[in-house]
Amino acid sequence: MISTWLIIFSAVAAYLLACRYFRFKRLRDLQRDWIDRDGSFKIRSVEDARIILEVSNLYESTFMWETSIELALFRTYGIPTISKVLVSTGQLSQPESAGKRAEDTGLLLQEALYNPWDTERSRTAISRINYLHSRYGKRITNDDMLYTLSLFILEPMRWLEMYEWRPLSDVEKYAQLTLWTALGQRMGITGIPNNLKDLEKFSVDYEENPKIRAGNGDPAIVCTFGRQTAELHAFSHAFSMDGMVRTVCLKVSSQISPVFLLTQTEQSPPYFSEKNPTGRYHKLKSNFQPFYARSSVYNRLYFGLLGFDLKEEKWMTEGYKIEELGPNKLKDAGHEQVSRGAQIMFKCPFVLPSRGLSPR
Numbered sequence: 001m002i003s004t005w006l007i008i009f010s011a012v013a014a015y016l017l018a019c020r021y022f023r024f025k026r027l028r029d030l031q032r033d034w035i036d037r038d039g040s041f042k043i044r045s046v047e048d049a050r051i052i053l054e055v056s057n058l059y060e061s062t063f064m065w066e067t068s069i070e071l072a073l074f075r076t077y078g079i080p081t082i083s084k085v086l087v088s089t090g091q092l093s094q095p096e097s098a099g100k101r102a103e104d105t106g107l108l109l110q111e112a113l114y115n116p117w118d119t120e121r122s123r124t125a126i127s128r129i130n131y132l133h134s135r136y137g138k139r140i141t142n143d144d145m146l147y148t149l150s151l152f153i154l155e156p157m158r159w160l161e162m163y164e165w166r167p168l169s170d171v172e173k174y175a176q177l178t179l180w181t182a183l184g185q186r187m188g189i190t191g192i193p194n195n196l197k198d199l200e201k202f203s204v205d206y207e208e209n210p211k212i213r214a215g216n217g218d219p220a221i222v223c224t225f226g227r228q229t230a231e232l233h234a235f236s237h238a239f240s241m242d243g244m245v246r247t248v249c250l251k252v253s254s255q256i257s258p259v260f261l262l263t264q265t266e267q268s269p270p271y272f273s274e275k276n277p278t279g280r281y282h283k284l285k286s287n288f289q290p291f292y293a294r295s296s297v298y299n300r301l302y303f304g305l306l307g308f309d310l311k312e313e314k315w316m317t318e319g320y321k322i323e324e325l326g327p328n329k330l331k332d333a334g335h336e337q338v339s340r341g342a343q344i345m346f347k348c349p350f351v352l353p354s355r356g357l358s359p360r
């Protein structure tokens with residue numbers, strides 16, 4: 001009898017020890033590879049930072065990272081000057097365009113950040129974002145851009161700290177700051193603080209500045225976007241929970257999973273494909289709607305169950321070209337400008353933002 005209990009106890013103890021070992025292995029590997037003996041970070045290029053970001057975002061905390069970026073976008077709608085410009089596009093408040101806008105925003109950012117830095121693909125995505133913004137000229141201010149950038153950097157850190165099974169380590173925070181700073185510079189944003197503390201101060205001061213808050217944008221209209229896109233997701237209502245319950249569930253699961261689950265998820269599936277024979281890419285992971293999905297048997301069945309008919313032309317199952325992303329009416333516009341912008345980025349040797357950057 002005793003020996004049975006001993007075997008059970010040993011098995012459970014061995015399993016828990018294995019969980020502890022494997023669960024934190026990627027973090028230990030990151031720290032071994034990217035931190036010197038004297039504690040300084042070995043990030044020497046934007047690409048180094050990007051590789052670290054891939055581990056944190058695609059392996060360790062995919063769901064929370066994606067969700068916090070979406071929430072960062074919602075937060076920008078609280079700034080009247082931002083919501084005013086967004087409302088004027090009509091893209092977010094119309095059900096026909098809101099889903100595509102959400103997919104394209106995610107896709108352009110993923111193309112920019114999840115392809116090796118300085119590749120044509122990444123540069124073209126950044127250049128396309130710049131083109132879409134350029135049509136609004138001075139109506140999009142540098143400070144609004146900087147504030148949005150600060151949220152893309154800080155919101156995931158805050159959410160991971162509150163609800164994820166582990167917060168980002170210092171070297172991961174530093175990598176996020178480095179990569180987003182590089183992206184921001186390529187988008188022409190100036191005055192980006194070179195450490196997280198100053199960035200946070202800028203961000204909080206901006207939100208609380210009475211002059212900034214006093215404008216007359218219309219966040220309520222923009223935010224219908226959230227409702228509409230949520231409605232498009234077949235399962236979202238089935239799992240909707242009271243805020244308090246959700247908070248408790250998130251907190252509990254974040255504490256339990258590192259103790260009882262061997263590893264965090266396997267790598268999240270890649271977001272996009274390589275070029276297909278027609279020179280287009282397919283999206284491999286849809287957030288809201290199946291735009292640019294390949295029309296395979298599996299996809300037709302899977303999306304069919306979610307209520308989407310892939311035969312409809314609007315899903316563009318032939319795939320996308322990066323320079324076509326954005327509002328439908330601009331599909332064929334700006335290609336030359338985008339390609340020129342991408343070339344200039346390539347020619348300008350990028351001055352490393354990590355020099356002089358400190359993580360705190």
Ligand code: HEM
Binds near residue numbers: 081085091108326
């Ligand atoms: C770091 C900051 C920002 C990033 C990374 C960013 C990213 C993007 C992306 C990926 C798109 C393409 C979405 C699509 O149309 O499918 C986009 C479009 C757009 N963004 Fe931004 N954005 C930023 C800041 C801002 C700010 C501050 C404003 C407004 C004040 C703004 C206004 C717009 C507008 C108006 C469009 C084009 C929509 C259209 O033409 O219909 N963005 N942005």
